[in-house]
Amino acid sequence: MNKPQPLDHTREQITSLDNDLLALLARRRELSLDVARSKEVDVRPIRDTIREKELLSRLVKQGREQGLDAHYVISLYQSIIEDSVLNQQAYLHGRANPETQQQQYCIAYLGARGSYSYLAASRYCDRRQVEMQDLGCQSFDEIVEAVESGHADYGFLPIENTSSGSINEVYDVLQHTSLAIVGETTIEVGHCLLANSGSSINDIKTVYAHPQPISQCSRYLSQHSEFKLEYCSSSAEAMEMVCNANDNSVAAIGSAEGGALYQLEAVETGLANQKVNQSRFIVVARKAVEVPSQLPAKCTLIMATGQKPGALVEALLVLKARNLNMSKLESRPIPGTPWEEMFYLDIDANLSSEPMQAALKELERTTRFIKVLGCYPCETVKPTQLSNSQLMIEPNTSKSTTAPVAIDQKQQRFSKQYKNELTQVICGQLTLGNGSLGAVAQVQLPIDLQQFEQMAKELKESGFQAVVIQGLSQQSDLISSIEKFKHALSQFNLICILAIEHETDLSMAIQFADVVMLAGNLMYNQAILNQLGSLLVPVILERNAMASVDDLLNAAEEILSQGNQQLILCESGVTTLNNSGRPSLDLAALVEIKALSHLPVIVNPSYAIDAEQLPTFAKAIKQLKGDGVMMNLSAIEPATQGDSSMLIKAVLGNLYH
Incomplete structure (x- = not known):
């Protein structure tokens, strides 16, 4: 066996390769700006997705020949393509607005150096290769005032976060300013627990943070009830408090990058509730800008x-x-x-x-x-x-010369090309699709049987045809309770829909439900999709709050491909459009799905909008060709002080009339 070369020598070779890679990436970026210059002359769109797919397909093939995983190659080049696109956009946008081209921008942002607003502003300037003169502010009003008065060229305002939702204070500020939105930028938010050097998690007693990170890390903080929370005006202020304290018992929530500016170390990382945690910022200026047509x-x-x-x-x-x-x-x-x-x-x-x-x-x-x-x-x-067929390992060409064939839209079972007539799902008194509208109520366990029976009577009288029972894991003596609940519903000709929110709910739902509903958090679970596809009862598939329309339709395809054609799609809101931490109703997705698919779509607006708006949105759902409304009683009852009957009457009145 040959003796391996010394470790230090191997590391020197890796360092040399890394230097070469960085130089090549910089050269590639320069060439991408040459592409932008060409597109400026020819007035061609920035994105050329056909070429991008051809590029990825070729690189995946070449990567396999050198032992590289296809997903690794795609992930790497998706980042490179994104960087290229954003740099080309920045270049062309600058060319269209020469009066904005300066060597230095003065940027007003929330907090001090190290805050997420500071990091977003820094990256915005880096992409445009200009120096940033930073102006930290204590409030959103102060940011706007700095730009309006001319003390700053641009202001950076956080507008929304994928975890905690929209920043309502910013929307209120925008009502009363003459400033124009001239740009946007999105950054990854990696929340860490930052403390002074030598601190451990067991030392921490007090945590300083801005309210937004506290909301975004609520799940982690709930597991540490021993922490005393101290609110700060920005993440930078929180980090500064910890730095100045020189105390191992205090910590701040912020980014590792920002913490480094304050000589703080990450005690724990990945604190956010959601794995993908991004914040979107808008850029405001005194004068509006022109956007070239190809952007x-x-x-x-x-x-x-x-x-x-x-x-x-x-x-x-x-x-x-x-x-x-x-x-x-x-x-x-x-x-x-x-x-x-x-x-x-x-x-x-x-x-x-x-x-x-x-x-x-x-x-x-x-x-x-x-x-x-x-x-x-x-x-x-x-x-x-790339399509699944392009990601698959190619067959041995010595045995077969037939290349994998991608499934086109005509073969996709959810599409109107595959099935001309609109699907209608019928289960007892519930009929959805192809012109038939339905109303479904949603109740949360645990609940007393007598209370449930009275609720079933009232729901039937109100005009509902079915009831979704969720929270199966919360009910004691579940089997006996579900049998009684289903019997109570059948007395009033109401369909029993059981919601699968955890994998353990599946067997219970299959055994007792008239209709099975898969909650959005399990939409990507391939095994459950396959099982639901083999059932003989209708299935409601709820869209994951982070899923695209394509993701939802692909999940629908998995169910349909297993044989079950009694499928209903459900839109309940997406986190990228939320308000005060809530999801926001994606009516554009409803229109898109109805244009693409023959499947019925039911909409649940309960989580996304205020209770008093439900009647208006029910009418919108009907006019936009939705096939029914689902109402979560647990979500609307607090807003109506428990008296939701008049609200329900208004909602169903707008739906049916």
Whole structure:
């Protein structure tokens, strides 16, 4: 056996290779700007997804020949492509707005150096290769004032987080400023427990943090009830408090990168509730900017529709008629006007485009107030993906020369190309799809049998056809209870739907349910999808709050491919469009799914919107061709002080009439 070379020598070789790789990546980035210059002349779109797929396919093949895993190659090059796209966008955007090109930007942001706002601003400037003069502020109002007064060129405002939701204070500030949104940027938020050198988790007694990280790390903090929480105005202030304390019993929640500026070390990492935790920031300036036509653009506007019935629906239908995708919808109260709200919309369109201009003109005629807050390049770069057949290891060509064939949309069972007629799912009194609307109530266990029986009677009288029972693991003596609950429902001709929220719920649901509902958190569980596909009872598939429409339809395909064609899709909201930590209803997804698929779609708006808005949204769901409404009674009863009957009557009235 040959003796391996000394470890130090091997490490020197790796270091040399790393230096070569960095030099090559820098050279590749320079060449990508040459591509942008060419696209500026030819006015071609930034993204060329066909070429990107061809590139990835070729690289995967070459990587396999050198022993590299396909997913490793794709992950690496998706990052490289994203960097290339964002750099090309920044270059072209700068060329279209020469008056903004400076050697140095003064940026106003929340907190001090080391805060997440500081990190976002730094990366924004780095991408544009300009020096940043930073101006730390103590509040969002102070950021806006600094830009309005000319003390700062740009202001950075956090607008939403995938874990804790929208930053409502920022929306309120935007109502009263003349500043324009001129850009956006998204950063990964890696929350760590930061402490002075030599500290351990057992030493920590007090934790300093901004309210947002506390909300985003609530699950971790709930496991450490011994921590005393101290709120700070920013993550930077929290880290500074710990640094100045020189005490091993105190810690801060912040990023490892920011902690390094304060000589703090990470005691624990990965504190956030969600594995993918991102914060989106908007960039505001005194003057609006022009966005070249070849850049993906986003337009943000605010509007007040007034209190007439269906006003919001009418506004959304204006966008739908012009094929404009609304990627965000937020509502905030109008100060001094009780029960009226201002709506904030992000629309994936360039302000100068013909559809957007036509939509604005019509909205100006139908709304009480409307204002464009800004048009700016969209920095959300959707990763290019390869099909499953392209990721598979190719067969031995010595035995077969037949290449794997990708399934086209005509072969996908969920699609309208595969099945022309709209699917209608019928189970007892519940009929959904192909023109039939249904109403489903959702109740949470544990619950007393007598209370459940009274609830079943009231739900039947209200107009519901089915009841989803969730929280199976919370009910004592589950088998006996479910049998009694199902019997109570059958007395009033109500369909029993059991929700699978944990893998252990599956056997119980299969045994007793008239319809099985798979909660969104299990949407990616391949084994459960296959089992549901083999059932003879209808299945409701709820969209995961982080899933795209494609992800939902792919999960539906898994169920359909196993034989069960009695499938209903459920939209309950997505975390990227949330309000005060809640998911937000994705009505654009409803429209998209109905255009692509023959499957019925039921919508559950209970988690995403305020209770008093449910009747309006029920009407919107119906007009947008939704096939039914699901209402979570546990989510709406606190808002109605337990008297939800009038609200339910209004919702179902708008659905059926």
